[in-house]
Amino acid sequence: MKISIRTKLSVFLAILLLLTVCMLSIFVLRGIKKNQQREQESYIAQQAKVANMYIRDFYYAKNPNDINEFLQNNSANIAKQLDRMMGMNVAIYDMSGNEIGNSLLFSSKMDTEDILSYALKDNISYQIIGDTMDYMSPLYDINGQIGVIRFQYSLKKYIDFYKQVTRLFISIGIIVFVLSFISGYYYFDKFVKLILVLKKDVDTIRIGNYNCIVPIKRNDEIGDLSNGIYYMNNQIRKNIYEMEDEQSKLRLAVQKLRALEKQQKTFIGNITHEFKTPLTGIKAYIDLLNIYEDDPNLIKEARSNIEKEADRLYELVNKVLHLSSQEKYDFELQSEKIEIKELIEDVCNRMRGKAQKFNISLDIKLVESVILGDKESLMHIFINLIDNAIKYNMPEGYVFITNYIEKEKVYIEIYNTGNTIPKEDREKVFDSFYTVDKNRSKENSGTGLGLAIVKELVEKQRGTISIIDTRSEGTTVLVSFPLL
Secondary structure: OOOOHHHHHHHHHHHHHHHHHHHHHHHHHHHHHHHHHHHHHHHHHHHHHHHHHHHHHHHHHHOOOOHHHHHHHHHHHHHHHHHHHHOOEEEEEOOOOOEEEEOOOOOOHHHHHHHHHHHOOOOOEEEEEOOEEEEEEEEEEOOEEEEEEEEEEEOHHHHHHHHHHHHHHHHHHHHHHHHHHHHHHHHHHHHHHHHHHHHHHHHHHHOOOOOOOOOOOOOOHHHHHHHHHHHHHHHHHHHHHHHHHHHHHHHHHHHHHHHHHHHHHHHHHHHHHHHHHHHHHHHHHHHHHHHOOOOHHHHHHHHHHHHHHHHHHHHHHHHHHHHHHHOOOOOOOOEEEEEHHHHHHHHHHHHHHHHHHOOOEEEEEOOOOEEEEEHHHHHHHHHHHHHHHHHOOOOOOEEEEEEEEEOOEEEEEEEEOOOOOOHHHOOHHHOOOOOOOHHHHHHOOOOOOHHHHHHHHHHHOOOEEEEEOOOOOOEEEEEEEEEO
């Protein structure tokens, strides 16, 4: 989802202001709380010193012999006196942790056991429960600790003050946040509007409208950017007007030349490949006849296949002459019932001479299946595929052709033991002039047109062609046609 720059700036400004106000409030409030804590501790510590001095003065005034006996007898009175002097509830404990005097309305000994045990070890300790602080400080005489004095100090005024300050910070923070956000929003909104104007100018140029750009008059970087866009717009408009004059003169000529060049290349490539395949078969049989001159079976087979290929060449020549006279570069299909098994067997018989020349075994295993197609095109398809399977095979390899029927279609697999075509090249091999191995293509006089022509012929007859994996090595071409 696309988020506008105005929304982004508004969210950023709100987060920045909120973070600033919150952090400032947190730090100030934390400082106030720490300051209150130091003030409380200092005040209670001072009161503890006063209490110690009072108890020692009272003790020496009485001049008793035993300080512990003095505390046992006078702690209750001392606690009440200190309560009146300091305005705090006071309790006194002996070194065994027993309360020996207090001015508290309610004893809370169980709530103070932890801090009491800590204070009896000559330490100051305190705990805060609600709005009350229980503060315990050791009592001393000249010989050391003689007990613990406890002050119950009310923190209500500090808590009320802290709450009041907190509410004040929240109120002021909200006001500052709102006012700052409104001021910042209107300030940044001016820049956002200028940026949106520049964006609109760029979009206008992008759609090809060069007559609506007006520069923004500002003495800053936005003004420089706007002037740059305005200058660029004028230059583009000028260049386009000049180019349109030239293009209007060349467009028709270029279109005609491209169409003619494309037709010419396609025509020459198709015809060259059409002639090459039967000539290759004829040449292969001639080479075999030169090697095995006295083989009557070979002579008979060669005569038959050479005659077929010569007839095919004759038909091609007539078709080329007809196409040339009509200025047309595509073959018309003559659909008829074709028995795939018979057609492939015929093609294999024609190609056996070339297979023997290269010492390649040619095996077939076919079932009967009838389709509706152009016989000449189908002959061209399978001659090219089998010719490739022989030509690009490994020495002493073999070609295996089989077919099967599935879901109202006949599938023909042509497998050879040559190199496996990489997966990334399997779609590209059907492109014109594309070859997997450039060096191998040159050795076998390949032009990269064969499979392109084959694919075109297959698709014209509502078929499909692809390269699949059926074994760990070698190449398998799968061709399918709808059954009749």
